[in-house]
Amino acid sequence: MPEINRELGRRKRKDLLEQLTRSGIPCGEVLGLHEALTSKRATDAGLVTTQPHPEAGTVNVLAPPYRFDGERLPVRSAPPQLGEGTREVLQSLLGLSEEKLSQLKANGVV
Numbered sequence: 478m479p480e481i482n483r484e485l486g487r488r489k490r491k492d493l494l495e496q497l498t499r500s501g502i503p504c505g506e507v508l509g510l511h512e513a514l515t516s517k518r519a520t521d522a523g524l525v526t527t528q529p530h531p532e533a534g535t536v537n538v539l540a541p542p543y544r545f546d547g548e549r550l551p552v553r554s555a556p557p558q559l560g561e562g563t564r565e566v567l568q569s570l571l572g573l574s575e576e577k578l579s580q581l582k583a584n585g586v587v
Contacts, residue, residue: 523540524539524540526538526540526552528554536556538552538555539552564578
């Protein structure tokens with residue numbers, strides 16, 4: 478296996494695919510994650526959207542992979558920054574008081 482990996486590493490993907498196809502060996506290109514997400518196909522399908530971000534300017538955000546009635550659901554915003562909304566979530570879902578939240582923050586929990 479090391480010999481095969483070494484030989485494959487010496488060749489370009491495009492050349493390998495052409496040679497395999499000429500030899501009658503069924504094959505196809507498999508994109509890496511970055512290539513797949515930045516491909517024209519992903520863009521045309523609306524799989525990746527650009528959203529405004531307070532620190533980065535804009536960020537790419539994955540759209541939901543499913544569709545309802547042929548339509549992909551819109552992405553409403555960029556993901557929250559680390560810790561954004563923590564206080565609101567702890568208060569609304571857990572009913573923590575301001576005092577308890579302050580204590581948790583002082584102890585380095587949140």
